[in-house]
Amino acid sequence: MSLRDRFPPVLAGVVIGLSMLAAFVVAGRGIGVSGMMTRLVATVQHALLPELTEKSAYFGRYFAGGANPLDDYLSYLMVGLLAGAFVGSVTAGDFRLEVQRGPRISTGGRLVLALIGGVITGFAARLARGCTSGQGLVGGAELSVGAWAFLLCIFAGGFATAWFVRKQWI
Amino acid sequence: MDMIAPLAKTGLISEAMNLWLAVPIGFVFGLGLYYAGFTDSRRIARAFYLKDVGVPVVMFSAIVTGMLGLWALSLIGFIDTSKMFYLPTFLVPMAVGGFLFGIGMAVGGFCPGTAAASVATGRIDAMIFVVGFLIGSILFGDLFPIWGDFYNSDYRGVFRLDELLGLDIGVVVLILTVAAIGGSLLMRAGQHYFWPQPDADVDALRARLKVQIPLVAVALVVAAVMALFPTESFIKPAPAGWFVIQKHAAAPETPEAVTAPSGDAPAEAAPAPAPAPAPARHPRGGSEGC
Numbered sequence: 001m002s003l004r005d006r007f008p009p010v011l012a013g014v015v016i017g018l019s020m021l022a023a024f025v026v027a028g029r030g031i032g033v034s035g036m037m038t039r040l041v042a043t044v045q046h047a048l049l050p051e052l053t054e055k056s057a058y059f060g061r062y063f064a065g066g067a068n069p070l071d072d073y074l075s076y077l078m079v080g081l082l083a084g085a086f087v088g089s090v091t092a093g094d095f096r097l098e099v100q101r102g103p104r105i106s107t108g109g110r111l112v113l114a115l116i117g118g119v120i121t122g123f124a125a126r127l128a129r130g131c132t133s134g135q136g137l138v139g140g141a142e143l144s145v146g147a148w149a150f151l152l153c154i155f156a157g158g159f160a161t162a163w164f165v166r167k168q169w170i
Numbered sequence: 171m172d173m174i175a176p177l178a179k180t181g182l183i184s185e186a187m188n189l190w191l192a193v194p195i196g197f198v199f200g201l202g203l204y205y206a207g208f209t210d211s212r213r214i215a216r217a218f219y220l221k222d223v224g225v226p227v228v229m230f231s232a233i234v235t236g237m238l239g240l241w242a243l244s245l246i247g248f249i250d251t252s253k254m255f256y257l258p259t260f261l262v263p264m265a266v267g268g269f270l271f272g273i274g275m276a277v278g279g280f281c282p283g284t285a286a287a288s289v290a291t292g293r294i295d296a297m298i299f300v301v302g303f304l305i306g307s308i309l310f311g312d313l314f315p316i317w318g319d320f321y322n323s324d325y326r327g328v329f330r331l332d333e334l335l336g337l338d339i340g341v342v343v344l345i346l347t348v349a350a351i352g353g354s355l356l357m358r359a360g361q362h363y364f365w366p367q368p369d370a371d372v373d374a375l376r377a378r379l380k381v382q383i384p385l386v387a388v389a390l391v392v393a394a395v396m397a398l399f400p401t402e403s404f405i406k407p408a409p410a411g412w413f414v415i416q417k418h419a420a421a422p423e424t425p426e427a428v429t430a431p432s433g434d435a436p437a438e439a440a441p442a443p444a445p446a447p448a449p450a451r452h453p454r455g456g457s458e459g460c
Contacts, residue, residue, distance in 0.1 A: 008378035009224040009354075010385050012206035013231020019199040020232065021239035025248075026183070026191050028176025029255045031199055033283040034307070041304040042311065058314035076189045078286065080196020081203070085287035088204030099294045100211045100279070114211070114295045117278015118285070118302020119309070124274055125282060126310035127321060128267025129260065132281040133199075137229065139257045141236030143330040143342060146259030150268035155218075155226070157272020162218040165277055169215040 020137055027073065030142075032134025033081070034125040036074035043069050058126075102169040113168055175243065179253040200287050202232075209288035211279030211295055218276050221365050223357040230350035231385075238392050241343055244404045245396060251405055259326040278302065332401060339404045340396040347393035351386055 007015070023031045042062050046053040046069075054063045062069035089095040101110035125131040128150050130139070136154065139147020162169075174180065178188035206228045207213045217225035243249040275281055280288065280299045288296030314321070332342045 006207045007205040008381045009206065009227035010231045010382040012202055013228040014235045014385055015202035016199060016206065016228065017232040017235025017239070019195050019202060020236040021243075022195045022198070023192070024236070024240050024254065025175040025243065026177050026195065027188050028179040028253055030257070031195065033286055034303075037282055037286075037300070037303055038307045038311065041308045044304075045308060045312075056311060056314070057318060058311035073189060073192055076192035077196035077199070080193040080198075081200035081283070081286055082196075082290040083193075084197040084200025084202075085204045085209060085290035086200075087197075088201045089209065089291035092204075095292050097292045097294060100288075101295070102212060102215075110295055111298045114278050114280075114299040115302040115305075117274045117276075117280070118299040118304075119274075119306040120302075121271055121274030121278055121281060121299075122303035122306020123310045124267045124270035124306075125303075126267075126307055127317070128264045128271060130257065131271070131283065132229070133283045135257065135264070137232050137236065140233035141240055142256050143237070143332060143339065143346075144257050144259055145326065145329045145331055145334050146261055146264040147257060148331060149259075149261060149265040150271070151229075153265045153268030154272040154275065157269040157274075158218040158276040159272075160269075161273045161276035162215075165215075166219070168277075169212060169279070170219055170221060 016137070017141075020133075020141060023077075024141075029073070030134055030138025031077055032074055032130060032138070033078065034122075034131035035134060036070075036072065036078045037122070038126065039069035039072060039074070102167070104170075105168045110168065113165065173247055173250040175249040176253055180250065199283075200290065203284055203287040204291065208284040209291045209293065209296070211284075211288065211293070211299075214281075214284060215276060215279045219364075220357060220360045223354070223361045226357060227354045230354055234347050234350050234389055234393075237343060237346065238389060238396070241339060241396060241404055242392060245340075245399060256328040259329040260322065260324050261326055261329075262324040263321055274306075338397075338399070338401045340393075340399045340401075344393040344397040347389055351390070 006012070020031050023029060039062060042053060042059040045059070046063060053059050086095070099107045099110055101107060105113075121131075125135075128135055130136070130147075130150075132154070135147050136151045140151060172180070174182065177183045178185060183191070203209060207224060208228070213222055214225050216222040240249070240251075244251045271281070278285075278299045280296060282300075282303055285296045285299045285303065289300060310317075330339070330342075331346075332339045335342060337345075
């Protein structure tokens with residue numbers, strides 16, 4: 001990644017912030033990603049185990065009154081997000097199938113850690129009612145105390161863990 | 171004068187139009203994530219070693235942009251903040267969730283939004299991360315009775331920093347703007363201290379600064395002006411005290427605010443004024459942040 005084909009950090013942040021502001025102005029709500037992923041996985045489980053999922057204390061609300069969980073604001077946002085990143089990488093000549101890894105870890109090792117990190121993050125996002133975007137960025141802009149606690153604790157958790165996984169990254 | 175925004179809540183656009191407009195909004199979001207370099211897991215992870223602090227700088231800039239925009243539009247009477255959905259605070263679960271989330275990010279190298287964007291650029295580690303994320307989400311949901319009580323604990327309603335600190339919204343906005351700039355500079359200094367790059371391309375760095383300095387200057391000026399106004403200028407004494415959102419609102423996605431006497435903002439001494447009715451087994455969709 002050369003410096004020229006990516007934006008300076010502040011400019012990139014302003015672009016992301018403007019997309020969040022647009023959601024405030026148009027929809028009166030924030031942007032988010034993890035909620036859509038939860039709805040996706042609930043839909044998959046519902047297809048396999050409909051009764052169990054509808055009675056689930058957590059997922060049941062998605063199916064109340066025969067609703068389709070994916071018929072939701074966040075799904076439309078996700079379509080746009082995927083298209084935006086896809087167009088960005090293709091126009092930059094950067095789209096390729098690749099396992100991104102540090103210099104000291106094998107491909108298999110990286111994928112195992114990606115899976116473990118995904119499971120932890122998925123659980124944590126549900127516990128915190130949102131992820132970096134829906135809870136952190138949006139709540140941060142709304143001056144939410146919970147969101148700022150979430151953000152600070154992300155950095156605390158990340159810095160506390162960094163030493164143990166250093167061979168993966170540096 | 172009636173306020174114009176949020177467009178979907180003031181009836182200026184239909185709900186269907188609102189959904190379709192989410193696509194271009196998401197497009198800009200995804201493009202921004204790509205151009206921030208957030209589709210590269212190594213770049214995200216290096217932030218936790220202070221080796222590349224671009225990630226927190228982008229995050230701070232995004233928050234400050236959204237924050238200045240939201241409260242400035244509220245100040246000029248363009249957006250009706252009483253019609254917006256605000257994220258409620260469940261303080262301890264959110265803090266614990268954040269800590270776990272940070273562990274997961276350092277191990278996996280992504281958060282959900284960056285992983286989704288990275289999948290769209292063809293990256294295989296991002297696809298595996300998303301599979302893990304889905305597994306983690308389903309585990310949380312299916313075993314919800316185990317941690318449901320903790321998940322719903324420490325409810326503070328919509329609890330803002332200005333209420334916590336006892337300051338005006340504008341002052342808090344200015345403090346956060348200055349803190350974001352100061353924090354970014356401090357982390358950048360840490361990066362140069364721990365990971366010096368004597369052969370860095372000075373011209374390229376200078377070109378980037380030329381873009382960034384005006385943006386930072388504009389943010390500082392806007393925040394400084396906003397600090398001159400009292401909280402009442404940002405939040406009109408609305409009929410609905412939206413700072414207290416009922417824990418289980420009637421319909422998902424349209425949380426009904428509990429009507430509270432205006433000016434009854436939660437004081438720092440009693441931050442949980444929510445007259446929450448019988449404890450809910452689980453809150454309805456409205457409290458789902460993301």
